Amino acid sequence: MTETKLAQGDAAPDFTLPTADGNTVSLDDYRGKRVILYFYPAAMTPGCTKQACDFRDNLGQLTSEGYVVLGVSKDKPEKLAKFVERDALTFPLLSDPGLEVHKAYGAYGPKKLYGKETIGVIRSTFVIDADGKIDQALYNVKATGHVASLKKKLNLA
Template structure:
């Protein structure tokens, strides 16, 4: 990832549909500290683990002033099922054309089972109120990742 979004960069804007089919723009989330996580596919074991870990930490993150946004290539209908099945109340945004993924450098070459492939790179960004990147974490593991985020934002 040559031009990876990094600490100090301003996060790009976007307009995407959420799990309810509602159009959501980055502008509506600005003004609050934000954690955006990109995950490969809703309702898969690793992504479910990560999303549920964020769900379990959501109240603590909200109390610390952070809002959560999950973004995947899944269509809103699948995100609605994922949200309902796992009681995910934070916005899950649909980016099927991978435009926002690409702007955040969360899509590209990665190793999968020893092979180089093109795909979603599990990534998380911690943004300040002005959407300046405070932390940019690429190639994260689903398990244990949220505990690391909690430490980075001073919760643990």
């Protein structure tokens, strides 16, 4: 399996995906804005909940600095809707059950899990500039403390 890894300056792959509330979101909808696009393995699991709640708790600051936050997983919209409701998430969660967008961003492929090589979702975050280019491509991020570390990288801490 060939791995696509994005780097700073690459064009962010465009996409249109269904949301938890049954609408669709396209990257193109946010042209002219800075987007934080993060991929996580599974809604309602402990690490993914921690990460989503961190984004929720920091959304005010990120929004005031001109960022839009979008979360992507392979979960179906119905499960995402439960996640949004359970944890009062205030940003769009996008459903990519076919993993096309995950693969386009290099967020699916070989990874180490508990010391074993496996194939799966690679927890990743991308900062996309207003022109649709990758500003930061962060692979294999940790769920805990990720938003704080991202804010430092964005000079927001």
